[in-house]
Amino acid sequence: MPAQLQISVGQYSDKGRKVINQDFHGVLVPDGPLLGMKGIAVVLADGISSSAVSQVASESAVKSFLTDYYCTSETWSVKTSAQRVIAATNSWLHAQTRQSRFRYDPDKGYVCTFSAVVFKGNGAHLFHIGDARIYRISGASAEQLTEDHRVYVSPEQSYLGRGLGVNPQVEIDYLNCEIDRGDVFLLTTDGVHEFITPRFMAATVQNNADDLDRAARLLAEEAYGNGSDDNLTVQIVRIDALPQGSNADLPARISALPPAPLLEARMIFDGYRIVREIHASSRSHIYLAEDVESGDRVALKTPSIDLRDDADYLRRFMTEEWIARRIDSPHVLKPLPQSRRRSHLYVAMEYVDGQTLTQWMIDHPKPDLEEVRVIVEQIAAGLRAFHRKEMLHQDLRPQNILIDRTGTVKIIDFGSVRVAGVAELSRHGQDNDILGTVQYTAPEYFTGQGGSPQADQFSLGVIAYQMLTGHLPYGARLAQAKEKYRKSRLRYVSAAEHNPVIPVWVDRALQRAVNLDQAKRYESLSEFLFDLRHPNARYLDTRPVPLMARNPLLFWKCLSLLLALVIVLLLARLRGVGL
Structure with a gap:
């Protein structure tokens, strides 16, 4: 079977009994890495009869999607990429109407319906606005996958309830479904599907x-x-072949090059003179080296000797460089341009002259609150660079944070990063393996719920707590709370118990950031950072929190026990009276 997605396409469009054809359609099958990372796009737009310029809107909508969708970040999911492109097109069409003679009569302006399918990996991603339709042929019938956005006033009268360009914002229906070889998808405008049956479609x-x-x-x-x-x-689109493996088209797939050997001081390796080993672990080896030509100092990261036969490990190792090249932030370690041919698998990164946050905490056992804030804010800036690209770091810990001699903080080690655009290449969407360090990993990973930006926020909150107290907010018991009932027994230990000088409002901010329930954490990192610097009025109330608010389960258990005792006493009293 071919390693790439392959389709067969049939298309037809005609003006029918109308003077002009206001429909527009298109298909784009990209070459090279884009085929794997962005997929194949099939688009259909239908102009509305009340508008004399609707064909312009249809053509613009289709062409802009087929152009702009493939210019979005490779790390973004199909849903994010497509919705942002469609939203931008909607804004442009609406602005065109507002600037035209139709500004007070939008039904005559630059308006159309829009339906698209993006086939990527083993999935089909459907986007729909209006009353065109997307069907899936199954056996002797055609299953309608989209909903008509048409409002019926009477059996004879109706109007389009939703369209592209009608309003400044647009609501987009989205559906994701798995595909198999031989599946057939059918896109039609209302001039077709309102006059033939699904059974006739399938048979034809x-x-x-x-x-x-x-x-x-x-x-x-x-x-x-x-x-x-x-x-x-x-x-009509038929799936002829699906990509092999879960990440067959990932640009950072395993190279045919062999893993780099153990390197020794003074040896020349691919144009680099090895100075010394900086760090060694079960996951990788990192060396300080000099570029023989330029004399610049670099850090060379090579795969672990023990894991060089592990295909999954090597895939993650090579993905690290691919990820790093797609993030531009002063707080994320940057790979060096690869100008020379490599003889082995390794990554050349910028060299940071400094120390890990782990060592920094050893050197600063009682840091000033402002020092902690400055470091946390820089880590958050690096995390936001990941989140903007729809990536989750998933292994944020002090060992993966470097602080150089100028005080600049950088996030390193991307072996556990989850990329939304890459995860879609897997039939199951994501790995359920816990790749992070358990003491800093959000509890939802242990219960199989998967990660979110709030999971990285949890890790950052734990680090901030540890910097201020030298302890972990839930001790070492967090990793054992894999079931809900065990998690319910965990209690946040106030930072003030370890460090009495911490203000109560800072303690409350930390408590919210590391809440075991991700829905109760901050919605964004900026909120957390703001509360670390500005006293939140809600956190200044030092009155004891009622038991029901602190622990609802314990409250109801106590209430049930109390009621049971009352019942027992009443029964005993009644029995005594009866005697």
């Missing part, structure tokens, strides 16, 4: 499987023969 596609263009034309002709008075457009 099956009877003309060797010529999908003919099948599309026959569907349109049947609708025309049945009295359709609208434009006629049909697109």
Whole structure:
């Protein structure tokens, strides 16, 4: 089976009984890495009869999607990329109407329906606005996957309830479904599907499987023969092959090069003179080296000797460089430009002359609150660079944070990073393995819920707590709380118990950031940072928190016990009276 996604396409469009064809459609199958990372896009737009310029809107919508979608970040998910492109197109069309003579009559402006399918990996991502339709052919019938956004006033009168360009913002229907080899998707405008049956659609596609263009034309002709008075457009897409493996098209896939050997001081390796080993662990080896040509100092990271036969480990190792090259932040370690041919697997990174946050905490057992704030803010800036690209670090810990001699903080080690755009290449969407260090990992990972930006926030909160107190907010018991009942027994230990000088409002901010329930954490890192610097009025109230608010489960247990005791006493009293 080919290693890439392959499709067959049939298309047909005609003005029908109308003067002009206001429909527009297109398909784009990219070459190279874009095929794996962004997928194949199939788009259909239908102009509305009340507008004389709607065909311009349809053409613009289709062309802009097929162009701009492939310019979005490779790390973004299909959903994020497509929705941002569609939203931008909607804003442009709406602005065109507002600047035209139709500003007070938008139904005559730059408006159209919009439906698109992006096939990526083993999934189909559907985006829909209006009353065109997307079907999936299954057996002898066609299953409608989209909902018509049409409002019916009466059986004879209706109007389009949602369209592209109607309002400044647009609501986009989204559906994600798995695909298999042989699946057939059908996109039609209302001039077609309102005049033929789903059974006829399925039969026509099956009877003309060797010529999908003919099948599309026959569907349109049947609708025309049945009295359709609208434009006629049909697109048929058949899945002929799916990519092999979960991440077959990932640009950072395992190279054919062998893993780098153990390096020794003074040896020359691919144009670098090895100075000394900086760090060694079960996951990697890091060396300080000098570029022989320029004399610049660099850090060379090589795969672990013990794991060089582990394909999953090598995949993550090579993905690290791919990830780092897609993030531009002074607080994220940057890889060096690769100008020379490599003989082995390794990564050349910028060299940071400094220390890990682990060593910094040893050297500063009682840091000033402002020092902690400055470091936490820089870590958060690095995390936001990941989150903007729809990435989760998932292994934020003091050992993975470097502080140089100028005080600049950098996040390193991207072996556990989850990339939304890459995770879509897997049939299951994501790995359930816990790749981070358990003491800093959000509890939702242990219960199989997966990660979110709030999970990275949890790790940052634990680090901030540890910097201020030298302890962990839940001790070493967090990793054992894999079941809900065990997690409910965990209690946050006030930072003030370890460091009495910490203000109560800072303690409350830390408590919220590391809340075991991700829904109760801050919605964004900026909120957490703000509360670390500005006393939150809600956190200045030092009155004891009621038991019901602190621990609802314990409250109801105590209440139930109290009621049970009352009942027992009443029964005993009644029995005594009866005697």
